[in-house]
Amino acid sequence: MARFTHPRLDEVQLATLLHALADPARLEIVRRLDDHGRAGGEDLACGGAAACEIPRATLSNHFTILRGAGLIESRKHGVQVLNRLRRAEVDARFPRVLDAVLGANGRSQAV
Amino acid sequence: MARFTHPRLDEVQLATLLHALADPARLEIVRRLDDHGRAGGEDLACGGAAACEIPRATLSNHFTILRGAGLIESRKHGVQVLNRLRRAEVDARFPRVLDAVLGANGRSQAV
DNA sequence: CACATTAGTTCAATGTTTCCGAACAAAGGA
DNA sequence: TCCTTTGTTCGGAAACATTGAACTAATGTG
Numbered sequence A, B: 001m002a003r004f005t006h007p008r009l010d011e012v013q014l015a016t017l018l019h020a021l022a023d024p025a026r027l028e029i030v031r032r033l034d035d036h037g038r039a040g041g042e043d044l045a046c047g048g049a050a051a052c053e054i055p056r057a058t059l060s061n062h063f064t065i066l067r068g069a070g071l072i073e074s075r076k077h078g079v080q081v082l083n084r085l086r087r088a089e090v091d092a093r094f095p096r097v098l099d100a101v102l103g104a105n106g107r108s109q110a111v
Numbered sequence C: 001c002a003c004a005t006t007a008g009t010t011c012a013a014t015g016t017t018t019c020c021g022a023a024c025a026a027a028g029g030a
Numbered sequence D: 001t002c003c004t005t006t007g008t009t010c011g012g013a014a015a016c017a018t019t020g021a022a023c024t025a026a027t028g029t030g
Helices: A012-022 A025-040 A055-068 A087-093 A097-104 B016-022 B024-038 B056-068 B087-093 B097-104
Strands: A072-077 A080-085 B071-076 B080-085
Touching: A012 A055, A012 A097, A012 B016, A012 B024, A025 A055, A025 A080, A025 A097, A025 B016, A055 A072, A080 A097, A080 B097, A097 B071, A097 B097, B016 B024, B016 B056, B016 B097, B024 B056, B024 B080, B024 B097, B056 B071, B056 B080, B087 B097
Parallel strands: none
Antiparallel strands: A072 A080, B071 B080
């Protein structure tokens, strides 16, 4: 189990970020991490950040993609892996994109 | 050659929109259509909206994806197909998303 | 300490998308 | 009529996503 690798955000392309967000499950994960972060909560484990119907192998893959896009940072903590949104860094690199994507269709509108 | 079908934007999911934007070639097409629209220009033919190195079959596919995401409207005009960005409709459905995506990495920053 | 449990990862098979050359179609010219 | 230009469609190869099963690592528990 290799340690996680997190890209610097200036290495991340816009298309990569958008691709990571272009999936309902991953969008949901990012939303939960964002909500959780705003509420001042601790980082979320993979299981807690996603809907439970998703198979674990698939989930693991989703988190890998989110990491690769610079969207989340993961660290091991006991049995679990805790994740947090790299909000500030993403905002600095792609201003307003996360706000728009999360806000535009946050909870107010039908998806 | 069937007539093009354009979805209503309330039928389009955020993930679908993001997926359509999550490709450098398509992002480039959308940027050009946007620039062109802002400049008050006529609609752009498929060929004119994209980098010429892309094979035509691939291009055609890109345009199909953009249409399916509600991002562009296409109409036949002689031999060519003219395209325009459905800016107002996309903005109404997903406020700020296009602005952020096009603006955040428009021409000022390195991609 | 041995054994079980829990949370994720890796592997491998399968399924789905994407890419693109080649053949095709339709609209104008020459 | 035949040629050219602009896209589309087809079909096979390549790339990517999904997921069950086997695995690993941390941490209980008897």
